[in-house]
Amino acid sequence: MTTPLIEVEDIGKTYGSVIALSDVSTVVNAGEVTCVLGDNGAGKSTLIKILAGVHQHDAGTFKVEGEEIRFSSPREALDHGIATVYQDLAVVPLMSVWRNFFLGSEPTTTFGFIDRKKGREVTRKALSDMGIDLRDVEQPVGTLSGGERQCVAIARAVHFGAKVLILDEPTAALGVKQAGVVLKYVAQARDRGLGVVLITHNPHHAYPVGNRFLLLKRGRALGCYEKDEINLEELTRQMAGGAELEALAHELRAVEA
Ligand SMILES: Nc1ncnc2c1ncn2[C@@H]1O[C@H](COP(=O)(O)OP(=O)(O)O)[C@@H](O)[C@H]1O
Ligand SMILES: [Mg+2]
Structure with missing residues (x-):
């Protein structure tokens, strides 16, 4: 049994x-989606x-790789390899895709200037390694679709060596097709060995990629x-309020009768 990347117990x-x-x-x-x-x-x-x-x-305990922890800043979590992609994304819309990719950690030349050529190449390579083909990494990130932005953010976390990737409702504002693309990259991050935390209110998005x-x-x-303890129908039923919904259906039948 390997130590979980993250373990929370009775947290409040x-x-x-x-x-x-x-x-x-x-x-x-590691290599799983919660x-x-x-x-x-x-x-x-x-x-x-x-x-x-x-x-x-x-209340409760929070452990990272077996050690009890209490972060005092997002920077500290990041230093422990925990990267978070928020729904509204911390990107600068008018800035190019590649500058957003680095956001302050751009590669530099021997003279200390930002190495634009290398920056573009590294970004293009990191994106294409994830199967994302953006013709122009110089375009403003604001011109990308919501799904593409999520994908860039996921590729960024993978590239900078995150161990845990947290995604807050990455598919909430997306259409079916774009949501599918984002979920594909979630699965890729998982398959590259990251531990992923996927927040969603859609069981149809969670079930195919989730382990827990x-x-x-x-x-x-x-x-x-765990996945083998619940099927999609049951997960959907629980999400929909399960017992409460059944009680309502029972009442409706009584009214109709
Ligand atoms: N900063 C805050 N101050 C006070 N109450 C908050 C704050 N953030 C969240 N809450 C409350 O905590 C509860 C859980 O919120 P949240 O974690 O945002 O839920 P979710 O993300 O599932 O919608 C809600 O009742 C919310 O109103
Ligand atoms: Mg929320």
């Missing part, structure tokens, strides 16, 4: 009097903000299932 977080997260446990392993599912307000963002060093938990499914509702875990 309150904002003032709001219990955003309570008693949540899961793991993230999906975090739940409706708005379920606590998904709160959980990943703890993992990403934006917030700190106030953590279902959250109002800050609590409804369950955390």
Whole structure:
């Protein structure tokens, strides 16, 4: 048994009097995707903000590669190999794709100037290694589609050696086809050995790429299932509110009868 990249146990977080997260446990392993599912307000963002060093938990334990940890900044999480891609993406829309790819860590010439040629080449290569073919890496990143931006961000994390890649609802604003493309790169990052945390409220996006499914509702875990413990129908049913929905259907039948 190898040590999980990330392990949270009975983790909790309150904002003032709001219990955003309570008693949540899961793991993230290398070469696997842990999906975090739940409706708005379920606590998904709160959980990943703890993992990403934006917030700190106030209950439970958080371990990275077996060691208990409490990050004081996103920089510290990144230094531990935990990279996060937010839904609104930290990209500068008017800046070129390749400059966005480096964002402050551009390659330099021996004289200390930014090596534009190398920067473009490295970006093109990193993207094409992931199967992304962008003709022009000099184009402003704002001209890319939402799906393409997500793909660039994923390639960036892989290129800079992230161990864990956290994606906050990467497919939420996308059409079916673009969502499929993004999920393909999620699978590629996984197959390259990264541990991926995929946040979504769509079980149809989670199921094909996921190894483990953590279902959250109002800050609590409804369950955390390995893939062989749950099928897509059951996952969808649980997401839809499961028992609550059944009760409603029962009432409807009673009204119709
Ligand atoms: N910074 C904050 N201050 C106060 N309450 C917050 C804050 N962030 C989130 N919450 C509350 O915590 C709960 C979980 O929110 P969140 O983690 O954003 O859920 P999700 O990402 O699943 O929609 C919600 O009730 C939300 O209103
Ligand atoms: Mg959220």
